[in-house]
Amino acid sequence: MPVVFPGPTISLNTAHAFAAFFTLSYVGSLYISRNARLSFKKEVKVDLRDGESREKKRDERWRDDPDVIRARLVAASLSTVVSCLTVLVLMRSLVPGYLPFVVVLESTLARLGFTLEFNDQQRFSIVWPCLVAPILYLGPLFGCYLASSLPFQQRWSWRGSAAPIVMTWMGLRNYIMGPITEEIVFRACILSVYHMAGVSHAKMIFLTPFTFGAAHIHHAWETYNRYGRNMSALQHALIGTLFQLTYTSLFGFHCAFLFLRSGSILPSLTSHVFCNIMGLPRFREDVLRYPQWHYIIRTMYWMGIAGYIYTMIHWTQAPDSLYWPVPGLKLGRY
Template sequence: MPLVFASPPISLWTAHLFAAFFTFSYVGSLYLAKSARLSFKKGPVSRVRDGEERERYSDERWRNDPDVIRARLLAASASTLLSVYAVYWLVQRVTPESESSANPWTALQSSLARLGVTLDFARNSPFYIALPCLVAPVLYLGPIYADYLSETLPFQRHWSFRSSVLPMVSTWVGRRNYIVGPITEEIVFRACMLSVYHMAGASRKKMIFLSPLWFGIAHLHHAWDTYNRYGRTGSALRIAGVQTLFQLAYTSLFGFHCAFLFLRTGSLAPPIVSHIFCNVMGFPQYGLHVRMFPRRRLAIQLAYLLGIAGYVYTMRWWTQADDSLFWPAPGQPARY
């Protein structure tokens, strides 16, 4: 259990400053090194049809180029470590001198617990980690059913380890999308950010519904990449704008989900697992699934509706830890 305080040890403005630092250091790290920056041909580029990517020139550096991904993953990992250290530094500053002198590990232990890194399962139910990790799959009951119909679920006819799993760990795009990206983003935008807002005494609503906006803001820089890849035309500008707004909305909504999981459980594991799972599944495509299997339309609709209902149920009953620092049981005093 981390060292706790009866009242918030930092101000809300301090938390805002730390949140801004976490966000802009993470995004900024992707552009510090030349090897991590994107580069596009200056001047006119090849014309393309509206809605299609243009031809990539040999001297350009695009987002999915392996060397760009390698450099960016290294930069993001370094920025994540810096954010974790910033939380440790802050906890160390607010830890009473008497506590730190009595136990030099107090600040470190408190920092790790606030970041959701704990193996203290004894105080929790056996399903402390497992059940919260299953909330996202419940929501995706509709898409999972469609995958079942497509026979692409594990061990079905159109699934194979070589084509379905191996690319996630053997390619740089897979490592970014399913390993390093989800882990570093959840550490920075959930663990680090929510820990400082909690120390500032921010309400649960603010932590769940406002802090994820930083996560959405961190994805706005993709607009420049989209605009260049689609030909730097008026159509490309519209595509970049629509995709950016959609991504801002989606990442913010997803941030609400992960923030709730983190606060309820006090653990970083459920948000990371949910992030990886949702990246693997992608955005639900109800219309596509109905067109693919018109005879199963009602069954698909029912699966989607059951997924939503199940999500509402499981978010309440499958996530409450016995003694979460961020979400104390009813009747228990707030701790910071």
């Protein structure tokens, strides 16, 4: 049982300060090391066709270069550890001094969504929230089925489908380490401090994800350089950044809700990995590719949306969530 408090333990301004520290330290860590920083030729300014990336110069460093990815994974991992230790230190300062350190550690892990022991009921309550995102993607999954690209279908293979996810530096960043570090920092750490400040569920769900979206704005600089350093490149960078800010914020609403309702980092983490692998739904492409399945594809997409609404309400509540306790269950609040 984690240590709980009868009321807010830190001020809202303090929570804002911690959230800013977590965000800035995560993004800033990507630029501290010379190996992690990007570099572009200043004189490179070319006219390209719309949507076309220029050729990489010899001495430049782009974000998809293997050595850049390695350095950034190390930096992001270290920053994530620092953020978790910061929450631990904060908890140590709030918990009565007579309690042993192991109690503080267990309480911190619980607030970060790391449950060390599961009984049968807890396993059940954690597994169901992990299935919410796949339900939403019923339409795209059906499209993958028609394309025979689901695991163990005809066009799926370990070398062509799975290996790029788990055995390449880009795959490790996009589908494993990126989701893990981002969910720990932008969900677990940030939501834990706002919860200590007594912030409402609605504000934690709909406001804190903007920090997650803002953390991706720095990608605009690389986009501007890759697409020619001209007005077209600037427009491309601005539109791409606005789209990414919108998408990551909306996705953050989803993950924040899952984290608070389940009290575990696992549902939001698995959703992050799954959605990164699937990408954005491609309804129009699926319909154009398989016109004979038009009505079934449309039905599957609508079923996914309806199923998502239902499962977000009925499949996400854990009976022992620290952040969203079942009404009438005395678990404490903060």
